Amino acid sequence: MAELVAVIASTHHPFYYRASTATGEDRPPFADEWVRKVEAFRETLTRARPDVLVMVGSDHFHQLWLDNMPQFLVGKAPFYDANWYNEEREFGLPRMFFTGQEDLSAYILREGLDAGFDLAFSNELRIDHSITCPIITLRPQNDLPIVPIYTNIFAPPLPQPKRFVQLGRTIRELVESWPSDKRVAVIGTGHLSLELGGPRQFGPHGPDPEFDRKAVEWISSGDIEGCLAEVSLESLHLPGNATHGFMDFMLMMGVAGEGRKADYVDTYDLFHTMEAYFTWYPDGGRQ
Amino acid sequence: MSKYLLNKFLFTVDRDPELVERYREDPAGTVTWWEAERAGQILNCHSGEASTWLRFTDEERRALSQHDHVALFEMGAHPFLTLTLWIAMFERDATEPLGMQLDYARELAHVTLPYPDITT
Numbered sequence: 001m002a003e004l005v006a007v008i009a010s011t012h013h014p015f016y017y018r019a020s021t022a023t024g025e026d027r028p029p030f031a032d033e034w035v036r037k038v039e040a041f042r043e044t045l046t047r048a049r050p051d052v053l054v055m056v057g058s059d060h061f062h063q064l065w066l067d068n069m070p071q072f073l074v075g076k077a078p079f080y081d082a083n084w085y086n087e088e089r090e091f092g093l094p095r096m097f098f099t100g101q102e103d104l105s106a107y108i109l110r111e112g113l114d115a116g117f118d119l120a121f122s123n124e125l126r127i128d129h130s131i132t133c134p135i136i137t138l139r140p141q142n143d144l145p146i147v148p149i150y151t152n153i154f155a156p157p158l159p160q161p162k163r164f165v166q167l168g169r170t171i172r173e174l175v176e177s178w179p180s181d182k183r184v185a186v187i188g189t190g191h192l193s194l195e196l197g198g199p200r201q202f203g204p205h206g207p208d209p210e211f212d213r214k215a216v217e218w219i220s221s222g223d224i225e226g227c228l229a230e231v232s233l234e235s236l237h238l239p240g241n242a243t244h245g246f247m248d249f250m251l252m253m254g255v256a257g258e259g260r261k262a263d264y265v266d267t268y269d270l271f272h273t274m275e276a277y278f279t280w281y282p283d284g285g286r287q
Numbered sequence: 288m289s290k291y292l293l294n295k296f297l298f299t300v301d302r303d304p305e306l307v308e309r310y311r312e313d314p315a316g317t318v319t320w321w322e323a324e325r326a327g328q329i330l331n332c333h334s335g336e337a338s339t340w341l342r343f344t345d346e347e348r349r350a351l352s353q354h355d356h357v358a359l360f361e362m363g364a365h366p367f368l369t370l371t372l373w374i375a376m377f378e379r380d381a382t383e384p385l386g387m388q389l390d391y392a393r394e395l396a397h398v399t400l401p402y403p404d405i406t407t
Contacts, residue, residue, distance in 0.1 A: 238400065
């Protein structure tokens with residue numbers, strides 16, 4: 001069976017690429033420390049020596065639209081183009097190209113459907129910055145095949161938070177039962193408190209530092225039950241109007257497991273939103 | 288009241304570089320043209336087929352025609368779509384980094400929780 005060698009949860013900050021590559025007067029004062037933190041985080045994936053990456057993210061109204069909106073979607077294709085015109089325009093992100101691990105996509109779809117998740121699929125998926133950002137930060141050489149999984153944290157009505165946790169648990173079971181000798185890492189990105197297009201956007205910190213503190217504690221301690229007791233679709237409006245992206249962190253807590261403390265935790269308080277980086281090694285890091 | 292149609296306008300304009308410029312320069316004309324020619328176009332579908340029932344309300348048409356992002360927020364248009372398109376159209380006019388985004392936030396400062404529902 002395949003081996004789950006790392007579980008990684010991260011924010012996806014579309015400004016990292018531009019900040020980290022800027023030079024001279026264009027380089028923001030927070031860039032050097034940000035790069036240092038990202039490179040340390042990257043090492044946590046490198047040392048797990050993965051062969052395949054399962055990438056959990058969320059389309060930002062690029063390919064998925066309100067006339068036909070899936071709640072959970074698995075990409076099943078031999079290749080994926082990535083990043084879109086308006087991400088190039090706004091964030092300076094480069095066009096990218098990925099190889100797909102199509103047999104794992106097929107396995108997740110078949111077994112996921114049989115496990116009670118009515119997963120949508122796409123055979124031609126252009127992925128966006130929710131998946132390309134963690135490749136840029138964690139695997140910039142972009143040399144591993146991927147399975148993209150999209151969740152709807154964006155266009156209500158949304159699935160309940162517990163459903164994200166359940167899907168995370170199922171993804172783990174499916175990776176660990178995949179008949180393969182591959183080493184698999186599951187990487188998912190979301191947000192802590194975040195406001196987009198509202199009065200609290202682009203402040204000196206994330207819109208709700210207290211929520212961020214609690215969120216980092218839930219994730220780093222694996223406190224799924226405590227998190228589910230406080231977080232609801234309604235409550236997530238309070239820390240910022242785009243905070244439902246936190247549910248992708250909850251999905252990753254489901255992958256990591258109840259009560260499972262993260263083996264690596266780091267945060268970086270930036271303008272607009274806090275960065276947060278977590279890694280779990282299912283085998284305790286013996287690899 | 289059609290949050291969906293407001294979002295469809297913002298979405299289809301944002302992803303077309305020519306339409307972004309056209310909407311920046313001629314908002315009222317672009318909205319009139321779009322409602323007549325594009326509102327019913329079913330995206331990602333056979334060409335030649337169209338929906339027949341999609342219309343803006345007078346207030347929706349006015350808000351889009353006057354670049355009134357505050358009214359769009361209050362009507363429940365998706366804030367990500369509005370912000371992304373506004374950045375594309377107006378960030379270039381800002382005199383300092385994030386100036387446009389912070390002005391945008393200040394113009395919404397009167398808004399209190401709970402925000403208008405964006406469910407479509």
